[in-house]
Amino acid sequence: MKNKPIIIIGAGISGLTLGLALLKKNINVQIFEKEKEIEQRGAGINISPNGSSILYNLGLEEKINSLACKPKNIELRNFNNGLLLARQNLNNSCEKKFKYPFFQAQRKDVINILFDEINKINSEIIFFGYELKEFEEKKDHVSIKFNNNDKIEGSLIIGCDGINSKVGEVLNPTATSKFSNIIAWRGVIKMEDLSEKVRSLPPTIWMGNEKHFVHYPIRKNNLLNFIGTARKDVWLGQSWHQFGNKEDLKKDFGNVNSTVEEIIENIDKPNKWGLFDIKFIKNWVSRRAVIIGDAAHPMSPSYGQGGNSAMEDAIILSRLISEHNYSKNNLLYFQKFREKRIKKLQKSSLRNLKIFHIKNPILKFIIHSGLYILNKIIPLILIQSSWIYKFNAFKVGIK
Numbered sequence: 001m002k003n004k005p006i007i008i009i010g011a012g013i014s015g016l017t018l019g020l021a022l023l024k025k026n027i028n029v030q031i032f033e034k035e036k037e038i039e040q041r042g043a044g045i046n047i048s049p050n051g052s053s054i055l056y057n058l059g060l061e062e063k064i065n066s067l068a069c070k071p072k073n074i075e076l077r078n079f080n081n082g083l084l085l086a087r088q089n090l091n092n093s094c095e096k097k098f099k100y101p102f103f104q105a106q107r108k109d110v111i112n113i114l115f116d117e118i119n120k121i122n123s124e125i126i127f128f129g130y131e132l133k134e135f136e137e138k139k140d141h142v143s144i145k146f147n148n149n150d151k152i153e154g155s156l157i158i159g160c161d162g163i164n165s166k167v168g169e170v171l172n173p174t175a176t177s178k179f180s181n182i183i184a185w186r187g188v189i190k191m192e193d194l195s196e197k198v199r200s201l202p203p204t205i206w207m208g209n210e211k212h213f214v215h216y217p218i219r220k221n222n223l224l225n226f227i228g229t230a231r232k233d234v235w236l237g238q239s240w241h242q243f244g245n246k247e248d249l250k251k252d253f254g255n256v257n258s259t260v261e262e263i264i265e266n267i268d269k270p271n272k273w274g275l276f277d278i279k280f281i282k283n284w285v286s287r288r289a290v291i292i293g294d295a296a297h298p299m300s301p302s303y304g305q306g307g308n309s310a311m312e313d314a315i316i317l318s319r320l321i322s323e324h325n326y327s328k329n330n331l332l333y334f335q336k337f338r339e340k341r342i343k344k345l346q347k348s349s350l351r352n353l354k355i356f357h358i359k360n361p362i363l364k365f366i367i368h369s370g371l372y373i374l375n376k377i378i379p380l381i382l383i384q385s386s387w388i389y390k391f392n393a394f395k396v397g398i399k
């Protein structure tokens with residue numbers, strides 16, 4: 001049993017972070033990904049200090065610094081009239097307070113950095129075109145089948161297979177997901193295609209009526225990433241991710257805000273994601289199986305913490321496996337250790353979404369005025385996010 005590898009399903013953010021952390025501890029691990037190649041989707045990601053501390057401690061400081069942006073400020077504005085509600089300092093303050101920076105990066109850059117680092121250590125442990133079909137937990141191993149009919153045996157299976165996880169489905173056969181009536185539009189635009197006015201804007205969150213629009217530079221200011229969330233009655237199709245078209249995107253964000261209009265006008269092919277209702281998934285572990293990241297706890301993207309918390313899971317689990325072992329008790333400990341923080345993150349993300357989307361004019365006036373006044377007095381975002389950003393997955397005491 002000792003010789004059988006730990007099997008990771010999914011080469012996304014959580015799977016690659018976990019794979020790299022285990023490899024660095026000389027643990028026998030293999031990663032199986034259903035796609036034919038590593039993810040190349042154009043989209044941005046916020047890596048807050050709780051995530052950048054992980055990348056730095058995995059030895060990736062130089063690489064991430066060479067590709068990502070470290071925003072100085074972030075602004076919150078009223079979508080309809082452009083009024084500045086808050087301008088908060090991010091870096092400098094972040095690095096001073098939490099020791100690690102806040103990055104905004106191209107998602108595929110982060111994934112490629114992790115992928116390359118794994119390949120540098122061992123180029124024979126990631127397998128593409130392997131979609132998990134089923135697995136069976138035996139007394140001393142787990143037997144795994146893929147859609148291409150290959151079979152393998154491992155000592156443990158770790159589901160890093162994202163939302164609609166196959167491993168999660170086996171651990172939680174009755175769990176269902178429900179469309180939340182919110183979609184997220186996403187896209188990346190070449191900075192050179194935008195006007196000087198838009199190019200010079202800091203990362204901005206435009207808060208509208210039942211919608212919000214976020215944009216920030218990535219790739220050393222060569223690209224601009226945007227995310228826009230809006231309400232929708234139905235989500236058609238099996239996949240939570242689809243290509244959309246510019247006309248529908250325009251319909252969702254109208255011609256109210258000239259910055260948003262200009263960004264939309266310059267997008268080539270927007271992507272859209274259906275956001276699904278986030279009920280807490282009850283079982284993250286069984287005897288020889290465990291789920292982490294979106295597979296265990298999908299969350300609304302409005303705090304930018306899904307990927308960061310997936311990396312936290314990966315490091316905590318890798319430490320438990322290497323410093324202790326993967327008995328069922330330790331796996332249960334993993335779930336218990338993570339649950340409280342994750343539930344709080346999920347709640348905080350939903351709260352942000354509600355604030356960003358407020359429609360009621362009186363409530364909106366109160367919230368926007370509160371933001372405006374508080375912003376003048378305190379570094380609101382950093383204070384509010386301190387409990388998230390200060391978490392260091394490599395240092396936090398476990399067991």
Ligand SMILES: Cc1cc2nc3c(=O)[nH]c(=O)nc-3n(C[C@H](O)[C@H](O)[C@H](O)COP(=O)(O)OP(=O)(O)OC[C@H]3O[C@@H](n4cnc5c(N)ncnc54)[C@H](O)[C@@H]3O)c2cc1C
Nearest residue numbers: 010012013014034046132161162293294301304306307308
């Ligand atoms: C609009 C939007 C904006 C976001 N912004 C941020 C942000 O700024 N910061 C942040 O931290 N998070 C953000 N997130 C969330 C973040 O993208 C996710 O939380 C993160 O990608 C989860 O990583 P993961 O590894 O758990 O899952 P994924 O990244 O989904 O990876 C899962 C992998 O498993 C593979 N897979 C799936 N099923 C199988 C199978 N059966 N067999 C084999 N392989 C399989 C998939 O192909 C994929 O490669 C955002 C999300 C959205 C929708």
